[in-house]
Amino acid sequence: MKILYLSLRFPYPPFSGDKIRTYNILKHLSYKHSISFVSFMLSPDEKNQINKLQEFCKEVEIVEFSKLKAYSNCIIRSYSGEPFQISYWYSPEMQKKVDNLMEKDGFDLVHVQFFRMAQYIKKYTDRRKILDSGDSFWLNLSRRSKLDRGIVWPLLKLEASKVRIYETEIAKWFDQVTMVSPLDMQCLLSNDSNLPISVVPMGVDLDYFQPGSKSDDLNLLFTGTIRYFPNKDAILYFYNEIFPLIKESVPNVKFYVVGNSPPKNIQNLASNGDIVVTGRVEDVRPYFDNSAVFVCPLRSGSGMQAKILEAMAMGVPVVTTSMGVTAFDAFIDKDIMVADDPKLFANKVIQLLKDRELRQNIALNARHLVEEKYGWSSIVDRFDKIYENALANRS
Incomplete structure (x- = not known):
C-alpha cells in the first residue's frame, strides 16, 4: 500500500510522546508499505536527521516552521472562529507541499497525525484518510485550565471551547479516527456519538527498553x-x-x-x-x-x-x-x-x-x-486492520 504520512513534528530523535509514536509507527509500517513522509521542521538540526527516516520511508519532505509567521497567523486569523492551534500551524508552504504530493502520487491512503495537520488534507474528499488524533486536546486544555490560573487562563478557556468543536467537526472528514485511550475517545463521542473512532494505544520498544541490573540506591x-x-x-x-x-x-x-x-x-x-x-x-x-x-x-x-x-x-x-x-x-x-x-x-x-x-x-x-x-508490532497491526477496513468501505 502507498501511504502519505503527515506529521506535525519531525520525529527524530524520538524524545517526546508524539515523536516516539510517529517514529515507531513509520518504522513498523515500512515492513509492509511504501511511505512518503511530510512534517514541519522546527529546528535546523532536524534537516541533518532526514537520513534516519530515509531508512524506512520512500521519500521524506520537510517544511520549515516559522514561529514569527505562526504568531502572525494567530493575530490575522483571530476572527475566523477556529482554534489558535489551527492558525498557529497554518502554512501555505505546507499546503503546497501536500498538494504537490497528492497530484503526483496515487496514494492508497493518507495517515494524518494530530488534528492540527488535518487542515491540509480535508479538501481531498475522494481519498481514504485516517486521523491519528492521539489524545483529546480539549480534555488536555480543560484540565490545565483548572490548575493554571495565570494570565493565560482566559485564553485557555476560550481555546478549550474552540478545540472541542473543531476536534469533533474535523473528525467527520476522515474514514477513521484513532485515539490512544478510551477516555480520549469518549470525549469526542460525547459531542457526536456517530464519529468513526477506535482506540490504538501508545506502544514501547521492548527491545530497546529492557530490565537491566538494578542499583541498591533508593x-x-x-x-x-x-x-x-x-x-x-x-x-x-x-x-x-x-x-x-x-x-x-x-x-x-x-x-x-x-x-x-x-x-x-x-x-x-x-x-x-x-x-x-x-x-x-x-x-x-x-x-x-x-x-x-x-x-x-x-x-x-x-x-x-x-x-x-x-x-x-x-x-x-x-x-x-x-x-x-x-x-x-x-x-x-x-x-x-x-x-x-x-x-x-x-x-x-x-x-x-x-x-x-x-x-x-x-x-x-x-x-x-x-x-x-504494548509492543509496537501489535500496535501497528491495529493500524493495518484500520487501513484495510477504510479501503474496503470505500470500494
Whole structure:
C-alpha cells in the first residue's frame, strides 16, 4: 500500500510522546508499505536527521516552521472562529507541499497525525484518510485550565471551547479516527456519538527498553519534556507536597528529573541537594536502572504516558495518579500503584522503597503487561486492520 504520512513534528530523535509514536509507527509500517513522509521542521538540526527516516520511508519532505509567521497567523486569523492551534500551524508552504504530493502520487491512503495537520488534507474528499488524533486536546486544555490560573487562563478557556468543536467537526472528514485511550475517545463521542473512532494505544520498544541490573540506591525518577505544563506541574506538585512526606520516612532518598527543556523554576530546585535535574540526556535507560521507583503524579494532561510504558518495560515499579493510569489496561497494585492524595501517594512510594520483593513483583508484572499488550508490532497491526477496513468501505 502507498501511504502519505503527515506529521506535525519531525520525529527524530524520538524524545517526546508524539515523536516516539510517529517514529515507531513509520518504522513498523515500512515492513509492509511504501511511505512518503511530510512534517514541519522546527529546528535546523532536524534537516541533518532526514537520513534516519530515509531508512524506512520512500521519500521524506520537510517544511520549515516559522514561529514569527505562526504568531502572525494567530493575530490575522483571530476572527475566523477556529482554534489558535489551527492558525498557529497554518502554512501555505505546507499546503503546497501536500498538494504537490497528492497530484503526483496515487496514494492508497493518507495517515494524518494530530488534528492540527488535518487542515491540509480535508479538501481531498475522494481519498481514504485516517486521523491519528492521539489524545483529546480539549480534555488536555480543560484540565490545565483548572490548575493554571495565570494570565493565560482566559485564553485557555476560550481555546478549550474552540478545540472541542473543531476536534469533533474535523473528525467527520476522515474514514477513521484513532485515539490512544478510551477516555480520549469518549470525549469526542460525547459531542457526536456517530464519529468513526477506535482506540490504538501508545506502544514501547521492548527491545530497546529492557530490565537491566538494578542499583541498591533508593532513587526516584520522573522523565519527559519538562517544560510541558502537565509534566512541570507534576514535578512541582510532587516536590512540594509529596516528596517531603517520603523524606520523613526515607531521609536518604533522591529525586531525579530527567528530560529536555527544564524551565528555570525546575532547574533551581537542584540547589536544595535532594533533587537532580539533568536536562536532555542521550540515553535515559541508565537512569531507569539507577532508580527504585518511577513517580508520575499527573494532575493534568490527556492521552497515554510513554514514560510509564518505558518504566514498565525497564522493570521499574510505577506510582501514578488516576489520571496517569486511565489509559492503561492494568491491574492496580499488581501492575502499577495509584494514589491521588499526597499522603497516600507518599505511602505507596515508601512501601515500595522499603520492600524489595514488592518492587520486584510489580516490576515483573508490569514487564509482562507491556510485552503482552504494548509492543509496537501489535500496535501497528491495529493500524493495518484500520487501513484495510477504510479501503474496503470505500470500494
